[in-house]
Amino acid sequence: MRKIYLTLVAFLSWMAMSVASFAIDVIVVSHGQANDPFWSVAKNGVDSACKDMKIKCKYTAPGTFDMVEMAKLIDNAVSQKPKGIVITLPDAAALGKSVKAAIAAGIPVVSMNSGSDDFAKLGISAHVGQTEFEAGVGGGQKMKAAGGKKALCVNHEVGNVALDRRCAGFKKGFGGSVEILGTSNDPTEIQKAVAAKLGGVDTILTLGAGLSGEAALKAIKSAGKTGSIKLGTFDMSPGMLKAAAAGEVEFLIDQQQYLQGYLPIAIFAQYMRWGTMPAGVVMTGPGFVTPQNASKVIKWAAQGYR
Amino acid sequence: MSVKSKSIQNKSKDERLRKVSNLKVLLNRPELGALGGSVLVFIFFGIVAGDTGMFSAYGTINFLEVSANLGIIAIAAALLMIGGEFDLSVGSMIGFAGICIAIPAIYWGWPLWSSILFAFSMAVLVGYANGILVVRTGLPSFIVTLAMLFILRGATLALTRLITGRTQVPGLRVLIENDPIAWIFSADAFKGVFTWLGSLGLIALRQDGTPLATGIPASVLWWVGMTIFATWLLMKTRYGNWIFASGGDKLGARNVGVPVGRVKISLFIGTAVAATIYACVQVLDAGSADTMRGFLKELEAIVAAVVGGCLLTGGYGSAIGAAFGALIFGTVSMGIYYTDVDTDWFKVFLGAMMLIAVIFNNFIRRRVTENK
Amino acid sequence: MSNNLVEFNNISKFFGSVIALKDVTMHIKKGQIMCLLGDNGAGKSTLIKTLSGVHKPDEGEIIVDGKQTVFDSPRDALDLGIATVYQDLALVSLMSVTRNFFMGREPMKGFGPFKTFDVNKANSIASERMGQIGIDVRDPSQAVGTMSGGERQCLAISRAIYFGAKVLILDEPTSALGVHQASVVLKYIVKAAASGLGVILITHNVHHAYPVGNSFTILNRGRSMGTFEKKNLSREKLLGMMAGGEELDKLEVELKEIDRTNKN
Numbered sequence: 021m022r023k024i025y026l027t028l029v030a031f032l033s034w035m036a037m038s039v040a041s042f043a044i045d046v047i048v049v050s051h052g053q054a055n056d057p058f059w060s061v062a063k064n065g066v067d068s069a070c071k072d073m074k075i076k077c078k079y080t081a082p083g084t085f086d087m088v089e090m091a092k093l094i095d096n097a098v099s100q101k102p103k104g105i106v107i108t109l110p111d112a113a114a115l116g117k118s119v120k121a122a123i124a125a126g127i128p129v130v131s132m133n134s135g136s137d138d139f140a141k142l143g144i145s146a147h148v149g150q151t152e153f154e155a156g157v158g159g160g161q162k163m164k165a166a167g168g169k170k171a172l173c174v175n176h177e178v179g180n181v182a183l184d185r186r187c188a189g190f191k192k193g194f195g196g197s198v199e200i201l202g203t204s205n206d207p208t209e210i211q212k213a214v215a216a217k218l219g220g221v222d223t224i225l226t227l228g229a230g231l232s233g234e235a236a237l238k239a240i241k242s243a244g245k246t247g248s249i250k251l252g253t254f255d256m257s258p259g260m261l262k263a264a265a266a267g268e269v270e271f272l273i274d275q276q277q278y279l280q281g282y283l284p285i286a287i288f289a290q291y292m293r294w295g296t297m298p299a300g301v302v303m304t305g306p307g308f309v310t311p312q313n314a315s316k317v318i319k320w321a322a323q324g325y326r
Numbered sequence: 327m328s329v330k331s332k333s334i335q336n337k338s339k340d341e342r343l344r345k346v347s348n349l350k351v352l353l354n355r356p357e358l359g360a361l362g363g364s365v366l367v368f369i370f371f372g373i374v375a376g377d378t379g380m381f382s383a384y385g386t387i388n389f390l391e392v393s394a395n396l397g398i399i400a401i402a403a404a405l406l407m408i409g410g411e412f413d414l415s416v417g418s419m420i421g422f423a424g425i426c427i428a429i430p431a432i433y434w435g436w437p438l439w440s441s442i443l444f445a446f447s448m449a450v451l452v453g454y455a456n457g458i459l460v461v462r463t464g465l466p467s468f469i470v471t472l473a474m475l476f477i478l479r480g481a482t483l484a485l486t487r488l489i490t491g492r493t494q495v496p497g498l499r500v501l502i503e504n505d506p507i508a509w510i511f512s513a514d515a516f517k518g519v520f521t522w523l524g525s526l527g528l529i530a531l532r533q534d535g536t537p538l539a540t541g542i543p544a545s546v547l548w549w550v551g552m553t554i555f556a557t558w559l560l561m562k563t564r565y566g567n568w569i570f571a572s573g574g575d576k577l578g579a580r581n582v583g584v585p586v587g588r589v590k591i592s593l594f595i596g597t598a599v600a601a602t603i604y605a606c607v608q609v610l611d612a613g614s615a616d617t618m619r620g621f622l623k624e625l626e627a628i629v630a631a632v633v634g635g636c637l638l639t640g641g642y643g644s645a646i647g648a649a650f651g652a653l654i655f656g657t658v659s660m661g662i663y664y665t666d667v668d669t670d671w672f673k674v675f676l677g678a679m680m681l682i683a684v685i686f687n688n689f690i691r692r693r694v695t696e697n698k
Numbered sequence: 699m700s701n702n703l704v705e706f707n708n709i710s711k712f713f714g715s716v717i718a719l720k721d722v723t724m725h726i727k728k729g730q731i732m733c734l735l736g737d738n739g740a741g742k743s744t745l746i747k748t749l750s751g752v753h754k755p756d757e758g759e760i761i762v763d764g765k766q767t768v769f770d771s772p773r774d775a776l777d778l779g780i781a782t783v784y785q786d787l788a789l790v791s792l793m794s795v796t797r798n799f800f801m802g803r804e805p806m807k808g809f810g811p812f813k814t815f816d817v818n819k820a821n822s823i824a825s826e827r828m829g830q831i832g833i834d835v836r837d838p839s840q841a842v843g844t845m846s847g848g849e850r851q852c853l854a855i856s857r858a859i860y861f862g863a864k865v866l867i868l869d870e871p872t873s874a875l876g877v878h879q880a881s882v883v884l885k886y887i888v889k890a891a892a893s894g895l896g897v898i899l900i901t902h903n904v905h906h907a908y909p910v911g912n913s914f915t916i917l918n919r920g921r922s923m924g925t926f927e928k929k930n931l932s933r934e935k936l937l938g939m940m941a942g943g944e945e946l947d948k949l950e951v952e953l954k955e956i957d958r959t960n961k962n
Contacts, residue, residue, distance in 0.1 A: 044378070080663055083673075084621060088612045092392060096663050098538070099385030100378050101530075113496050114612045124532035179491075562814045564804040570793050571801045578788025581772055582857075583802035642792040 045075040046288045047097040048106040048281075050133070051090055053081050058277060062133070064324045065281025066106075073289035079281075087114035094118035104128050104288035109135020109144070116142055128297070130287055132280040136301055146298045148283045150275035150305030152182045156189020158306040159225060159252055159273055160198075166250055166270060168223035169196040174214060176232045178202040183227050186254055190225050203232070210235040218243050223250045229272060230257035237263055256309065261321065264314035274317075275305035278325050356635030356643055360650035363633060363683035367657050375664035383520070383529040383539040385664075387546075393656025394549035395604055397649050399623060400630035401549075401556050402600035404648035406593040407631050408560070410573035410640030411460060411467035413597040416627055418478035419452060420620025423605035425486050428495035428615035438498070439507040445602050452478065453598030457591030475624070483617045499613030511548075511603070512610035514541025545607045549649065552600075556645035569593070574641030630655050633683050654683050701727055703763065703865050703896040704780065710757035711744055718744040721758075722922045724915050726865055726896035731887065732925075733907040734900045735936070736917035742900050745917065746869055749898070750782035751775035779864030783871065787854045791843030795835055798842050799824040799857050827856050831886050848879025852886050865896045872906045884910050908933045 048066055052059030063079050070077035080097070082089035087110070095118050097105050105122055109115060109131045122129055123143040131139045132148040139147045163171060171194055173187040178200075191198040201217060203210045214224065214236045224240070226232035233253035237260070240249050252270045253260055263269045283302060290296045309317045320326040371380060379385045399416055406413055426445035430436040436444070456474055460467045486493060502508045517540060523529045524537030532538055560566040571579035572586045580586045601620070609615050632638060633654060634647025658679045662672055702725045711719040719741050726732055736742050747753045749760075751769030760767050762778050769775045772782070789798045800820050807816040821838045828835045831852050842850060851871050858866055868887065872880040888910050891897045901907050907914065914931060916923040916939055923939060 078663070084618070086619070086621075087614070087616070088608055088619070091612065092388060092660070093663065095384070095388045096660055099380065099382055099388055100664060111494075111496075111614075113499070114614055121532075121538065124534065124536075125530065125538050126533050562817070564806060564813070564815045567793075567797050567801060567804050567815060570797060571790060574790025574792055575786070575788060578784075578786060578790070579801060581782075581784070581788050583773060583776065637792075641790055 043076065044078055044100055045103045045292065046070075046077045046106060046285055047100065047102045048077065048079045048284070049090060049093045049097055050079065050081045050106075050108045051085055051087075051110050052108065052133075053083070054079070061321075061324055061326065062277040062281035065278040065283075066285055067281075069282040069285035069289075073286060075285070075289050075292070077285055085110075087111045091115050091118040094122060098122045098125055098127060101125075102127060103292050104130065106130050106132060106284040106288070107144075108133045109139055109142075112138035112142060119144065128288075128291065130284045132284050133275075133277065140300075146287065146300065146302060148280055148287070148302045148304060150303060151301060152185035153189035153192075154303065155254070155273055155275070155306040156186040156191075157193035158189075158308075159186075159254070159271070160190040160193025160195070162193075162271060162308065163190075163223050163225065163250060163252060164194050164196065166223075168194065168250055170221045171196060171198045171223035171225060172214070172217055172221045173198055173200045174203060174210065174224065174226045174232050174236060175200055176203050176205045176210060176226075176228060186227050187225075194223075196223075205231060207231060207235045211239045215239040215243060218245060218249060221249065224252070226251070226253040227255075229253045229255045229260040233257060233260045233269075233272075237268065241268075256317075256321070256326070258318075258321075261309065261314055261318050264309055264311055265318060267311045270310070272309040272314075273305060274307040274309050274326065276307045276326075277304070279304040357647040357650065358635075359686065359688065360634040360647040360654065360683075363654050363686050364650045364657075366686060367654050367661075367679065367683065371657065371661045371664070375661060378664040380661060380664045383523070383537070387539050387543065389656050389660035390546050391543050391656075392660055393653045394543070394545040395607060396623075396626055396630055396655055397549040397652035398545065398552060398604050398607075399597070399600045399627040400634070400648040400652045401552050401645050402593075402597040403624070403627035404631035404634060404636050404643055404645055405556055405560070405569060406597050407628070407636045407638070408573050408640060408643040409569045409590055409593045410576060411590055411593065412471060412628065413456060413594060414468065414471040414624045415452070415456065415474035415478055416597055416601045416624035417620040417622055418475045418482065419449065419598050419601035420605045420608070420623055421617055422452070422478045422482045423449060423602040424609045424615035424619050425482055425495060425617065427606065427609050428498060429486070429489055431501055432495055432497050433489060438501045438505040442507050442511075442606060445605065446599065449598040449602040450595055453595030454591060456598070457594035460594070461587040461590055479617075486617050493617045494614055495616075496614035498609060498615070502610055508606075508610055509544075511544050511606040513544050515544065515547055517541040548603060548607070549652070553645055553649040560645060565589070570641055572640075626655060629680060633680065651683075655680070702761075703728055705761040706749060706758070707761065708758035709745070709748055709755045709760075711748055711753055712756050717920050719748070719755075719920050722915075722917070722920075723758075724898075724922075724925065726898060728894050728896055729891050730912050731891045731897045731899055731910055733911035733914045734898055734917065735902065735904065735907060735914060737902060739919070740917040741920040742902075742917055743869070744920075746782065746867055746898075746900060749775075750780060750867055779862055780867065781858035781861070781863035781865070782867040782869065783851075783854045783858055784869050785873070787850055789842050789850055789854060792841055794839040795828070795842055795845070795853065796820045796824045796838045799827070799853065799860070803861060823860075827860055828853065831856055831889075832882075846879060847875050848882045851875070851879075851883045855883075855886060855890065859890055859895065863895060865898065866890060867898045867900070869900050870902070871899070872901065872903065880906060904933065904937050908936060 050059065052062060054060050054063045066077060066079045080093050082093060091114060094107060094115065098121060105127055107119065107129060112135060119129055119142045129144045130146050130148065131144045134149065136147050136149060136151045173190055175183050175187055177183050187200050201213060203213045210232050218239065224236050226236050234257065236251055240246055240251060246268050250270045254273045256272050256274055260269055260272055264272055283304065287298060317326050403413065403416065423445045426448050427441045430444055431438050431441040456471055459470045483493065486495065502512055520529065520537045520539055520541050524531050530538040560569060568584045568589045571584045572589045576586055608619060630651035631643065631648045634644065634651035636643025636648065658676055662675050667675055704726050706722065706724045709719055709722045722745060724732065734742055734745065744753065748755050751772040751774050767778065805816045805819050806813045808814050824838045825835050833849050833852055842853065855866065871883050875883065884906060887897055887899065899907060899911065911928060913925055913927055914936060915925045
């Protein structure tokens, strides 16, 4: 019995030594779990930046998409008195109290990925991410330059503010006529809906790659219209990346979440040294993945950087 | 250093009776393991994270809040477990209660206090349903409440989408201001003490001079209050004896006249009401309700109760133990963020600490009951 | 007016097509220890469950204190003073002696909704009653699981008596006990009967039944083979009447035969 007792004590002491922490510089509180492929890229951005900037960081996230738990993590971070806190802001109402407490305690906060509308009024210093409207504009401009005149914007969740903005921005950047096609999020239904509209358009933009992008691609292919109808999409998926490498897709709009993880750390590193801080939104997108660079992106995606 | 135990006179001639110290008598209690586990956890984090701010006022309130929320449902789960049953629907009830509070207040214009009362009456109904099904059908409560878990979670999602078109109901924060009941679940207590401590510079301050930690959250007071109430109930009332009896030997208890059915039904109502208290605290804190709230919380409540010394087979346990079990859980959940452990390892860490706490608990209990 | 505490007349119980009991009659007087004997499967447990209110008899009548009664539940039987101590004792090993003793009938103190379980009073009563049996309960708040089997039996019996049993039905009280513990329990049973209770002692162990019983009812395959007073019955005759007596004789003969052929 004694032996077990002593082993337990020894194990715990070892555990304690190995996890004992030193002063932390930046704590990231994100709503994205590291086991999500999108967020694991962002976390890699955070980790790389910490190494490059030679500061100490930590990436934390609640176990599930739970704003209450996330608010607690922000409070937790504040109690550690870091030099800066990076957060995502998917729900300003639920997180507002904790964010304001952080700022009131004298800890600067930078937001990333979500919350471009709300960050300023909470007192957050800067936002790093892709604003949907501007990304849509970029996509529209690119399609216009490719010669598109009549476009279809496929929105698979009408009412989702971010998605609605993407189509609105696209309309502005495109210039020509744009019809917004609202669908469900069932891939078969999306494919059918798009197929029905193929006759009147030369450009299609989808707002999600794996779901609506690939469904639209299938519709175009079955109608044999690859090449005559230009397809672009927001976000990335392995299927769409492959199609881009094969020249079947005009572009993918990459919000470059690696930068969303990297840049806030870099910003705080400089803030800690020289007190500098960008004002407003630092845009990480739209980054365009085209047939020209698709194969490289595929390689980097496999390594976790895109 | 030994003191005569609480035995009756003229027992001193009994050669089987040793003079047992009062300490040993105390150690015999089911809570001891959980208390020991708590101490162990605090020592661990004291070493590992002592100067990180975990034990500052703000940091302490942070992990106490998590412990308190879990404690509220763990104590009810412990009482039910002592009574021989499980309630797996607690997590779904939390979500359901949340929308029972939010939807009438935001969409039907009810005053917040009446929404809260509405949620509690739904809790009584759900608890009663669980109880009556278990008692009448004789099915294991595991199965019945598992079915209720799905039913409630599905109803929460379906009804919310039906009425609101979304899965979240925000906008409650403004309603809390003048409501007669809401403050019971959301206010901070002892604000004055914290302001005074802040003025003395003993705790961290915001830039405007007010203390960072504004007071003891209501959930902590609920946790402590429920622990005291549940302990009194178990140890000092007839009903408490009935709970032990119903869990220890259902048939035997019934045969001597214990109303086992009524006891179990009331215990199920207890867990549903506790889930609703949790939901009130959470909804008023976040200012919104969400259909996915409370997911898997019933398992955490059961773990806290078991760490606290409750036997899974029923008939033995304590509410104080469950309260400490919740404390361990909350401290570990929040404590890990103060360490250098990459949060990818978080779940491993949490599971390992829970296992250690339970083994330690078991070790203490065996050592003491066999070492008499 | 008979001085029977309770009469069970011509009791029959059927389960579907199975005749568990047919025409069984038993009368219990004050101070009498009636041993109910029979091999496994004879119907003893069914009879006991019928007597204690778990089953309703399909034929026959139950007369308590001269009045015909029907038990709708075990509670009814209990309320009329017929207490049954089953083999599993209805004791929770994890609970203390006191809590077990007063299970379901806890003494209270205080007023209105603030009534509390009077633990101190319960502790002293429990110790006292156990002391009367001769069992020295060291600490009434100790768990029952720490007591020996015999002590637990005595606790269960003592509880039944304390709460006003007039007729005590004991289901195989000594079956799981060693010799010394069995004798402690049997002595207690004799004491209880002597103080005016009627006792029905169910057992398949003649060596426990014969010393303490006044009357013996033997069940064989659901039927009563009769009730016999001790003065009319020797131990050997009793053993022979229980199912198995004949078989044991036959076995003895067969074994002698095998022995003989082996020697040759």
